[in-house]
Amino acid sequence: MEEARPDLISDLPHEILRQIISFIPLKAAVRTSILSNTWRTLLMPLQPHLHFDSNQTTSEIMASLLKPCNGPELCKFSLINQEREEDDFTFLATKGVEKELHLNFSDGEQTKANFNLTFSATKQTTNLSSLRTLHLRSVNQFSGKLVSNLFSECQLLESLKLEKCMGLEIVDIEANHCLKSLAVIDCPNVMSISIYGTNLESLWYKGVLPEIQIKSSLRLVDVVLDLREGLGEREFDCEGVLSLLSSLRDIESLTISGWLLEWLCAAGVIFEKLQFRFNKLKELLWIDSVMNRTKRDSLACFLNISLILENLFVKIDQNLISFTCPSFNHYWHEPHLWMDYETVKSNASQLEHLKTVELAGFGNKEDQLVLLMDLLLKKAVTLRSMRVVSPENQSWCVSKIPESQLKHTSGSHLKRMVVSSPSKDYFFGLTEENNSVFHPAIGHC
Template identity: 60%
Template sequence: MQESLDFISSLPCEILQQIISLIPLKEAVRTSILSTAWRSLWSPFQVELDIDSSHITSDEASKKLMQAMAMFLKSRTSPELLKFCLSIPEKEKGLVFFAIKGVEKELCLDFSGGKQITSNFDLILEPSCPIETLSFSSLKTLHLRSVNHLGKNLVSTLFSNCQLLESLKLEKCTGLQSIDIKANNCLQSFIVIDCPNMVSITISAPSLKSFWYRGVLPQIQLKTSPQLVDVILNLREGLGQNEFDCEDVLSLLASLIDIEILTISGWLLEWLCTAGVIFGRLEFQFSKLKELCWIGSLMDRPKRDSLACFLNIVPFLEKLFVNIDQSYSSIPCPFFHHYWHEPHLWMDYATVKSNASQVEHLKLFKLIGFTNEEDQLLLIDILLNKATNLNSMIVTSLDNQSWRVSKIPYSQLKQTSRCYSKQVGISSPNKECYFGLREEDSNGLCPANGQCL
């Protein structure tokens, strides 16, 4: 059989450049792995600037750098890659970063190309009067990667000139300890991923609709975000070097009562229950929450029971996803010196089941990472009893095979098995019934915010 030829890669560079100019930046960058021809499109043009990066906020230095950035953004070539080199007097290496411009008013600044110096720093981002006419009004999306203490002034100055910025992402900023954002009415999306030294995040953004976070648990304060509807708290790295403050976490949850979609790490709910929090007695509920995604490395008894307790304050929940990902780190729960906790927490299963609240509005439950373990089956049993209007219950195994779950009395087991040849029967842990697992295509049943970072 004749091998297929790669005709597209043999096209002239001008045509290849035109092709990638028609697709979003994230997809365009991926073309660099296709072949040498595509990779050559991403050869950076180097820009040398004689600016002391430690004084980037001075009027003269800021004006010079912002002019260079403005010329870069106004050029007609998209996407385009530039390498900026800023000198630092009396030092061998200055600030080096790559700037990648996308076709859809996107800009990515990557500081990982230079020498990585671990030094703790804070980042304050707030709008201010732009430098002359350099308002960067065309910029809608800003992605910052590996920002260090040398680049923080540049980032702050650039942000203050992005008057119409709608989306901001911070990723892999080692040394970054705190973020303080005071945004205008345009910022709608804020994402923070893998900043291992993070201690605190303060956000004031009147039009913010989504806040996605992945990393260690910091102190998070949402001061002015009345339009927030979608939140991810993927705390897969645990506490890091921070301390667990129950009041801070409850204050954060209280600021999220109007959201509609929430992803949260299971260990955080377990720790709150262990520390003495009784969800049913809190002064707030998530009355607008329609979709909840629980994530963790395993489903054991404390995590199962704490999730059941948390459901007491989500009375109108319609979709529940439980994502068990064994690649996540296991976060062991410490011992808290309290004599009170959820009334049925860690009691026998019959007591837990009888005290669990009805989830009358739940229509869909999907368990991802199903391994047929007892605590998973007990959670299924609770929901089958308490979710009176449940339309669909799906479990997906580690090899991505899915089954629809139904409750089958022992008396109907043989009859049901004859009707569905591909159905598997699993006895419930309490031996009251069987769970019927019938093969199901559930690829379209996913959390609204994708893969939970």
């Protein structure tokens, strides 16, 4: 019997192929273009030069864009100013059958001119009112007005994402009860983000540290503050950061750049004396370029107000920028800045709910790794699993071994490294995870 050709499916009629991709998520449908020229032509712009007069209303433009479709579609729009007889801007629109729209304005000339975006949902009935997901990429000052008007008609929008918007300075969002997810990614000039939306559950920010104001009582569950670009040109506003953290006190999952908590400690913040606690925080991901003494102890201080934490992830990425903590003029600060490690450990709170710990990006015998493991094993009384992942992505299971039992656990069938604890009275056993076993005197992974 003749073997089936791997590309046999590509020989199907275009109508059938379009029906196939109509049943898969839009991102996956777009990725099919790499399979062959046949798949690539499925998402060629249907209207490669759809021109509009700039005097036409946003509703007229978007009504044409959001006509019902039976499968993913890609359109190219050019907005024309008839007086100048040239394009105001050009953008690509990708839409899916699940009420999803991606607008990419990077096709035309980019500008770094500063501009603001105001999103205010109002009660209107248009073709846009049923849109659920809106992804905006490379919005500039020319397309900003169109985007703001677009959002005002999205009554049922659940997910909004802004990405790589050069020159964008201020984002002001007044959403209705439907908006659940907001992401602002790699917009390097953002200075301020104001959010009003009672049902927002997920906030994801990546870039320089902006001023973020939460103007209402949100139902936020998951927050990402990936501040890998540092402060930008702004000064560090300690009170503003504390106000933000206070507004996030009821979240369940937090990703945060370690330098931010280190700077708060150095600026005089004593976490245990704050008027709020993270009483619902169950998962914490700390990301940074290095783990030094002050960062380690700052993490310990933050854990003092995160007492029901169940999962802790520390990720060290040496490709991230390392920011030097400035000198702050004050006469008080977190005690760890002048205490030795043993005092810091004794002052740390018990982590009664912590179940799993993963420490990624560390070398095998880094001193700070040993001290961090020691601190967590001392305070996490119900810990079930601790893993160390090397920069080469090799995973190790950590167990605590009393010196008296060290010989009994060093069998030749285990691939193990042994590291002495700071007190020298016990050892850490690092066992390759695929060879890890349970030992009642040690613990397990």
